[in-house]
Amino acid sequence: MINESYPDNSKIADIVVWDDKYATGIGVIDAQHKHLLEMTNSLYKACITRDKELETVFKNVMSDMVKYVHFHFDAEINLLHAVKYPDCHNHKMKHDALIKDILAVVKEYHEGKHFVPNRFVRTLRDWILSHIAINDSEYGIFVHEQIKSGKLTEKALKEIEKSIEV
Numbered sequence: 309m310i311n312e313s314y315p316d317n318s319k320i321a322d323i324v325v326w327d328d329k330y331a332t333g334i335g336v337i338d339a340q341h342k343h344l345l346e347m348t349n350s351l352y353k354a355c356i357t358r359d360k361e362l363e364t365v366f367k368n369v370m371s372d373m374v375k376y377v378h379f380h381f382d383a384e385i386n387l388l389h390a391v392k393y394p395d396c397h398n399h400k401m402k403h404d405a406l407i408k409d410i411l412a413v414v415k416e417y418h419e420g421k422h423f424v425p426n427r428f429v430r431t432l433r434d435w436i437l438s439h440i441a442i443n444d445s446e447y448g449i450f451v452h453e454q455i456k457s458g459k460l461t462e463k464a465l466k467e468i469e470k471s472i473e474v
């Protein structure tokens with residue numbers, strides 16, 4: 309989903325790097341999390357490159373990010389419903405809070421209000437990483453316990469994953 313026409317800013321270090329400690333062990337979710345981190349890095353690079361052309365890039369990446377966050381959160385909630393995760397409602401509330409915050413920032417940005425993109429991206433990075441490391445790891449543990457106890461099969465999990473892929 310990252311637009312390949314964005315200018316090359318590959319010399320700028322990433323703000324966040326995937327580490328296997330963030331893995332849920334659910335392939336499709338881990339792939340989506342990696343993509344979210346890639347988008348966060350693209351957003352960060354657009355923020356710190358002070359070029360007029362990159363202001364457009366920031367807007368485009370931000371728009372892509374909002375769409376992808378919606379897509380990912382929907383996929384995650386569909387997974388949680390399918391595996392009967394008991395804390396699904398609270399997990400969705402955390403997603404809804406982040407979306408509300410992101411949309412508020414986007415609205416302020418479009419209205420021309422004072423905006424510090426670099427600070428926003430760092431906040432986004434911190435939220436994503438803490439959410440993955442804490443909340444998403446909890447449902448990852450739940451899913452693997454369901455498999456271990458025989459309440460969920462690997463085959464059933466693969467079918468669920470297929471149903472939430474793009």
